[in-house]
Amino acid sequence: MNLGQAYFWICAALAVIGAVAAVAAKNPIRGAMGLLLMILSVAGLFLALHAQFLAAIQLIVYAGAIVVLFLFVIMLIGPAASTPPDKRGLPSRIVGAGIFALSGIGAMVLLVRSALAAAAAAPDAGTAPPLPPSDFGGIDTLGRVLFTHxxxxxxxxxxxxxxxxxxxxxxxxxxxxxxxxxxxxxxxxxxxxxxxxx
Amino acid sequence: MLLAFALSPLLVVAIGALLLMLAEAFSKVRTGLALGTVVVFFAGLALSASVWLYGLESIPGLEVLAPWLIIDRFSMFMNAVLCLGGGLAALLAGGYLPEHKIERGEFYSLLLFATLGAMMLSASGDFLTLFIGLETMSIGAYAMTAFRRTSARSAEGALKYFLLGSFAAAIMLYGFALLYGATGHTDLAGVGAGVKSGEHAPMVLIAMVLVLAGLVFKVSAVPFHMWTPDAYEGAPTPATTFMAVAVKSGAFAMLLRVMLTCFGDARSMSWSSGWPPVLAWIAVLTMTVANLIAGRQESVKRMLAYSSIAHAGYLLVGVVATMKNPAQGSASVLFYLLTYTVSTAGAFGALILCGRFGAEAVSYEDLAGIGRRHPAAALPFSLFLISLAGFPPTAGFFGKWFVFRAAMEGGFTWLTIIAFLNSVLGAYYYLRVLVFMYMREPAAGAPIATPMRSGYVNFALILSAFLVVVLGVSPSLSLDVAVKAAAAFGGGAG
CATH class of the missing domain: 1.20.5 (Single alpha-helices involved in coiled-coils or other helix-helix interfaces)
Structure with missing residues (x-):
């Protein structure tokens, strides 16, 4: 495993941890912090893809503006923001979540299997993706595409x-x-x- | 210059919306906004018709807009239908909002921009513009649903609509992302070519399911219909009209374009391994469930909401019929959308006319005996309900006739029989309104409904009644137009 791969796996793992924390945290502030972690790691992934501008925008807009807005709202509402546990419709909720999780896992298995099959069929394809041009992902390239194409x-x-x-x-x-x-x-x-x- | 002419229906709605918004913000006079909105919509309608008559074939340079916007006869037809629906909703708003003392200029801007979104949606040939159009339309509709801010019903309906609509949009976006991953394209034609090549089959299949879920949510078909009755009931009635008419038309235009362009190859359109059986079963479920629940409603507005779900089912039958003959199936859907637009807008308009400030006509009881006391309000209502039920000689009859014929000729006899049985079932609750209007008297001590007076609503009713009768007596001209509009999908099944 080289350095680039290690960077990818660290960012990806942090993103998943942050996303799980954002959904699972009981305390809304912790949830917002989980979201922040997820956003930062995704910005890191964008950097690895040569999309510097996208990474900067991700930090400014999501981490800078949206998470701060969330925190403001949570602080304005105060401790009442944490709702008491709701047991209504629990069976149907479990069934719904189960169906959703099963179909999600099924879809993922299908995708991974087809990708593995494709990799086995063409072993050299996809090992070395072509490097993007040096100005890829920069603000001037993006601006040019935005105002022409x-x-x-x-x-x-x-x-x-x-x-x-x-x-x-x-x-x-x-x-x-x-x-x-x-x-x-x-x-x-x-x-x-x-x-x-x- | 000709390019601007080809785009003029979109441009006139966009510029009209901006100008009216500025006029509302900087002028002290509060009247005339509804009139201006109506004029903008009918200008859009007239421009679509003139572009149609001029002929899109003789306008050079349309490929500059490709793949973002596809200006063809299909999108011109949809522009006309959407402008008609938006114009009727604006006429109803011009009467309803002042009567119920909630008239604020934002409503008209939202109406115009949401219609613009629907027009973008029906013309878009790329997932990017498709999503922008979809969100423009949906956000306008969410805000219009929540327009009566102090009403708990309105807030509940709007919140449900907003949350579920956002989830549906996100699910669809996930499908688009997978399609991009599988084919490397975001334009519909490129995706279609990639799907046809048959690579990445499981990924395309999953993407198709996700996209289909989002599309079916937007047309409010069972089992993605839960938001519809609450949103339709909570929204101010002109906004309900807009959602039932323009949002549904835009969503069906999107459904036809995405399904026939992206998934129009022989494999995806086959009964054994494609989307037609899925949509056929959704159509059966939609019609049956909506008609059964609609019959049990006590509120006429809620009944009309379920009726609009049922009509989505009949329209889906037409979409399924595109499997054998794409041109004929989509022509029947387009013609049905036209007849459905005028009938539904008229029915909601008549419901508006039957109430006044503080005493909105909502339930069947509210309408009791109105046929004897105010025949001028009850008569158009009866006409629109008869059209929705699909009796001759109204527009609704021919709409259903062409959809059923397309399904029969496509070999879906069982589906046609189920759809026919469902329209018989639907007649029950439409006729029940007539029974209450003409054969019941209000209960002793109950408040007696008196119709409101408004030139706008009267004009909307006269216009849609005229169209309902004309489309019902001589449908050949408009059917011819619909067939030409659908010719864009002629070579879909390769």
């Missing part, structure tokens, strides 16, 4: 961001402008606006 989906994704923003505003603003609730809440805010104005 991928211009159409790039523009279309602006509609996706727009609808997400409008949707968030629509749902968040719904409480204030409902006539049944507005009667109670609108008055104080109006007087406060007047106070600020005067």
């Amino acid at each position: 991928g211009l159409v989906p790039f523009e279309l994704s602006s509609a996706l961001l727009m609808v997400a923003i409008i949707g968030a505003v629509a749902v968040a603003r719904g409480k204030q402008s409902d006539p049944t609730v507005a009667a109670k809440t609108a008055e104080p805010s109006k007087t406060r606006a007047k106070e600020i104005a005067s």
